[in-house]
Amino acid sequence: MRKLVGTVVMLALAAGPAAVGKSDETLEQLVARANAARPDERADLDMEVAQRELKAATDAYKADKDNEFLAAVEQVVKYSDSAQAAAIHTGKHLKNTEIKIREIVLRLRDLKLNVDMDEQPPVQNAIDRLEGFRTGLLQGMFGTKKQDNKP
Numbered sequence: 379m380r381k382l383v384g385t386v387v388m389l390a391l392a393a394g395p396a397a398v399g400k401s402d403e404t405l406e407q408l409v410a411r412a413n414a415a416r417p418d419e420r421a422d423l424d425m426e427v428a429q430r431e432l433k434a435a436t437d438a439y440k441a442d443k444d445n446e447f448l449a450a451v452e453q454v455v456k457y458s459d460s461a462q463a464a465a466i467h468t469g470k471h472l473k474n475t476e477i478k479i480r481e482i483v484l485r486l487r488d489l490k491l492n493v494d495m496d497e498q499p500p501v502q503n504a505i506d507r508l509e510g511f512r513t514g515l516l517q518g519m520f521g522t523k524k525q526d527n528k529p
Contacts, residue, residue, distance in 0.1 A: 405430050412457075417464060421471040424461035425478045428454045432482055439489060447493075448500050454482060455504045462511040466518045476515040483508050 403411070408430065412423035435450035458479050465475040483505055490501040 405434070412460075418468045418470050420464035421461045421468070421475050424457045424464060425475055428457035428461065428482060429478065431457060432485060436485070436489065439493065444494075444497060448497065451486070451501060451504050454486075455507050458482065458508055458511055462515055465515060469518070472515050472519045476512055476519070479508050479512050479515070483512070 405427070408423065408427055412420060412427055415423050431450050431453040435447050435454060438444075438446035438450055461475050462479070465471045486501055486505050486508070490498055490505065493501060
């Protein structure tokens, strides 16, 4: 039993700095890592950037910084598009990318209800584009199957 506890503690200590290092990574470092990533890793990294940009958009909204809010929303769309393209291209991470985009859409819908009337159309446009990305991912996962015997 002591060996097991000792092993678990050692693994936790070894993994601790690695896990903390990734969370301390700045957005710029994450973007650089995403741009340099292999194609099969790109979708996850781009979605992480999009999620951080969504947090930046939410923070800008709370701070009443309209221009920063709209710029961050555009970045969310940009990186979600990149993630969707990478997932479809490689055929990997389709499901996770679709789920993350869906979560972003839900948060943007909540934000849209709270922003000023002037900011609602760009937010709705972002939501519509993200829904298009989700549709593409769903088609990539399930696709349309041809039926040979049906006219």
